Amino acid sequence: MIFTVQIKVMxxxxxxxxxxxxxxxxxQNLGLNNVSDVxxxxxxxxxxxxADKEAAKSAGEEAAKKLLANPVMEVFEVTIL
Amino acid sequence: MIFTVQIKVMxxxxxxxxxxxxxxxxxQNLGLNNVSDVxxxxxxxxxxxxADKEAAKSAGEEAAKKLLANPVMEVFEVTIL
Incomplete structure (x- = not known):
């Protein structure tokens, strides 16, 4: 089964x-002065x-750890749709 | 009130x-062969x-339209936490 795995790296x-x-x-230059942090x-x-959601999630975490996120500067979050 | 607005631009x-x-x-080079699309x-x-969630959401949408997303190439989604 194919799962859509979303990874957010911040x-x-x-x-x-x-x-x-x-x-x-x-x-702020465009006039949106109510924005305080981005x-x-x-x-x-x-x-x-x-095979199942758990396996998809652990594959997503592996991908994030090995390639997508730099743990020195970034934190990631994996969710399955 | 301060709202956290998340914008996803894809x-x-x-x-x-x-x-x-x-x-x-x-x-795939790292051995994750079960990934079919990224x-x-x-x-x-x-x-x-x-003032409220609605106002925060419309400010987020304005920010996305004016600056964050290019409608020719990207689609965006605004959610309020």
Missing amino acids: PLKDLLDPQGKAVMGGL RIGKHIDLQIEA | PLKDLLDPQGKAVMGGL RIGKHIDLQIEA
């Missing part, structure tokens, strides 16, 4: 996010063939 | 996603000051 809370800071400046990360959708 | 389904293709190749987009977390 910069760690303690680290600066210069891309987010730049976007916040841009939004963090930007990656969203990855995988189609994974697996 | 490449349109009909368009090629070369970054996703490259990641799929990388995963799409990569952005995930943006905003802190928005608004």
Whole structure:
């Protein structure tokens, strides 16, 4: 069975996010002054063939650990649809 | 009140996603052969000051339309936490 696995990779809370800071400046220049913080990360959708949800989730976690997220700077979250 | 607004920006389904293709190749080289498709987009977390959920959501949609997503190539989805 094929599962859709979503992986969200975000910069760690303690680290600066210069891309987010730049976007916040841009939004304020566009008149959206009620935005107080912006963090930007990656969203990855995988189609994974697996026997069940658990197996799909562990394959997604393996993918995130091995390739998609850098544990020094990023934290990831895996969800199955 | 401050709301956390999540915006997911993904490449349109009909368009090629070369970054996703490259990641799929990388995963297969690492031995994850059960991955059949990868799409990569952005995930943006905003802190928005608004009167209620509806107002926060429409501010998030405005931000996505004006700055965060390119409607020619991307589709976005706004959720409030």
